[in-house]
Amino acid sequence: MRCKKYSKKLLNRHIDNDLNEIKKADIDKHLKSCADCQSYIAEIKKIGVLLKTGLKPARRDLNNIPEGLWEKIETKLEITDGDIHLRRVKFITLRKLWVPLAAAAAAIILIVGGLGRNGNEFNADEYVSEQLDYIYGDKPMVSENYLNEDSNGTVIDMVIKGEL
Amino acid sequence: MINDKIIVAAADGDRQAFSKIYEEFNDMVWGLALKFTENTQVAEDGAAEIFVKLYKKIDKFDFRSSFKTWLYRFSVNTLLNFLEKEKRRYTARISDEMAEEGSPQAAQKKTDDKVLVRTLLSRIKPGEREIMILREIEGRSYKEIAEITGMKLGTVKTNIYRARESLRKVYKEETA
Ligand SMILES: [Zn+2]
Numbered sequence: 276m277r278c279k280k281y282s283k284k285l286l287n288r289h290i291d292n293d294l295n296e297i298k299k300a301d302i303d304k305h306l307k308s309c310a311d312c313q314s315y316i317a318e319i320k321k322i323g324v325l326l327k328t329g330l331k332p333a334r335r336d337l338n339n340i341p342e343g344l345w346e347k348i349e350t351k352l353e354i355t356d357g358d359i360h361l362r363r364v365k366f367i368t369l370r371k372l373w374v375p376l377a378a379a380a381a382a383i384i385l386i387v388g389g390l391g392r393n394g395n396e397f398n399a400d401e402y403v404s405e406q407l408d409y410i411y412g413d414k415p416m417v418s419e420n421y422l423n424e425d426s427n428g429t430v431i432d433m434v435i436k437g438e439l
Numbered sequence: 440m441i442n443d444k445i446i447v448a449a450a451d452g453d454r455q456a457f458s459k460i461y462e463e464f465n466d467m468v469w470g471l472a473l474k475f476t477e478n479t480q481v482a483e484d485g486a487a488e489i490f491v492k493l494y495k496k497i498d499k500f501d502f503r504s505s506f507k508t509w510l511y512r513f514s515v516n517t518l519l520n521f522l523e524k525e526k527r528r529y530t531a532r533i534s535d536e537m538a539e540e541g542s543p544q545a546a547q548k549k550t551d552d553k554v555l556v557r558t559l560l561s562r563i564k565p566g567e568r569e570i571m572i573l574r575e576i577e578g579r580s581y582k583e584i585a586e587i588t589g590m591k592l593g594t595v596k597t598n599i600y601r602a603r604e605s606l607r608k609v610y611k612e613e614t615a
Binding site for chain 1: 450451452454457458461465466469470473474479482483486487490491494495498552553555556557559560571572574575576580581596597599600603604606607610
């Protein structure tokens with residue numbers, strides 16, 4: 276491309292309708308008299324159309340989710356009790372309304388310290404800082420009902436009873 | 440409908456809750472897998488990979504965006520990693536298919552286009568491929584692409600322009 280009036284990046288933004296009216300009109304006016312910029316835009320658009328038509332999945336494929344896909348997935352679902360335990364701790368500590376901040380932080384360090392000694396690839400520091408990020412965040416993480424309905428986890432019980 | 444409670448239950452290892460998530464989003468995931476892999480067999484493996492990985496990583500969802508947006512991004516990234524990992528097998532399958540398509544009937548323009556697009560996409564970087572799929576095929580706006588990929592808006596604009604330039608270059612080579 277020989278014409279240097281507008282950058283290629285700007286011409287691409289023009290293609291995607293990402294410019295204000297004034298700039299857009301400016302470029303449109305230029306395009307009327309510049310074969311060079313015109314052919315650049317036409318080329319980019321042509322490749323765009325090619326991608327769209329060439330990669331569009333056939334309707335029959337789209338509507339045909341393979342039979343047995345869920346069964347295939349289900350046999351591979353794996354999660355360890357250890358993971359679940361960690362997640363419970365995480366979800367509880369995220370609920371800052373339920374657990375006062377200081378107590379929560381203390382609880383995390385306590386719990387994580389304990390787990391960290393037994394776990395294999397567990398990075399306690401990383402975990403704690405991740406948790407603290409969430410606690411300082413704005414949104415409560417779980418619905419109010421979750422804790423009330425789940426009475427299996429010992430950690431959950433301890434938090435509810437205020438032991439942690 | 441998927442609510443926070445179902446997500447938390449799935450994170451707690453509840454398979455029934457997880458199957459509800461599958462029911463709600465398998466259309467979206469399947470469509471994405473088809474677009475990225477361009478082959479129903481590879482798409483099936485890709486879609487399975489997304490859900491298997493989702494079961495393990497669902498606790499990474501932080502409830503800050505909608506679950507759908509988060510899952511869309513998670514799926515795109517999982518597919519890209521999956522294709523990178525399966526590159527050899529994937530490329531072999533595609534070339535088998537291309538050989539089949541090399542029959543006399545394959546003179547049709549549609550088939551030619553499909554073959555050309557696969558070649559073009561295989562010759563640009565994975566990141567460029569992702570952004571082109573989102574922009575040209577999915578028709579996502581710059582803002583949506585920024586949300587899905589986590590890139591800044593300015594970066595999206597630059598990357599789209601660069602990806603198109605790469606495509607233009609390989610297009611010229613392939614059609615010369
Ligand atoms: Zn010009």
